[in-house]
Amino acid sequence: MVSAFCHANGVSLAQVKTGEKSNEITAIPELIKALDLEGCIISIDAMGCQHAIADEIIQAKAHYILAVKNNQQELYKALEDTFRFQGAKERVSSHELDFGHGRIENRTCYTSQNRENTDQGKMEKCKNAD
Secondary structure, eight states: OEEEEETTTTEEEEEEOOOTTOOHHHHHHHHHHHSOOTTOEEEEOGGGOOHHHHHHHHHTTOEEEEOOOGGGHHHHHHHHHHHHHHGGGSEEEEEEEEEETTEEEEEEEEEOOOOTTSOHHHHHHHHHHO
């Protein structure tokens, strides 16, 4: 089951059941198409960090924040290099330490204004969708 959750209101807006031979990657575009997302900011975990999903969000005239992990090795490496080489110019915008489910979770979010390692074509599409 994949859900679209509105954080501001604390409610689930829609759900798509994934089939036995399916996964989140196929369910997320269905959710995007089912909702009016114009102007919204969509955040998705690393499983949803896919070109096709980003394209669907852009077509819906929404914006996105996609988590990047090693499931997208080339993108992960490019972003890792960006932050490594810019060092102090970048800032930690969020840090969270959590204890649960038998483990310690240490999450840090970094932000950058550098778009050198992003897909400029996608950025232009997003700007033109507004």
